[in-house]
Amino acid sequence: ATPHARDEVARIAAIWIDSPHRRHGGVFLAGTVSGGQIAGDVYEYNLTAPDGGRYTVLSSRPLDSVADSADAAVAIVGTVVEHPTADVAGYTGTAERAIFASQALPLE
Secondary structure (H helix, E strand, O other): HHHHHHHHHHHHHHHHHOOOOHHHHHHHEEEEEEEEEHHHEEEEEEEEOOOOOOOEEEOOOOOOOOOOOOOOEEEEEEEEEHHHHHHOOOOOOOOOOOEEEEEEEEOO
């Protein structure tokens, strides 16, 4: 939950997400959540990591209770989805890659 730990997770997550050697999609990352719109049958958010990396986060339920404000630090446990328009049922957004959140945890 410390800023230093968040910076470390951000660096590791970015390498993991982009790695051509990734054998599974499981990922843990932290940052601030913004946006929050319905994209078909799922909720779509933007997550900004401490290193400035930006990720699309999809969820089957709203993250409003986890991220009370636009500045709230959140940890996401989820799966990298390389082609969300094809691989996430009911998703109508335009993200080329997304993180499907199985859990979202407040860090503050």
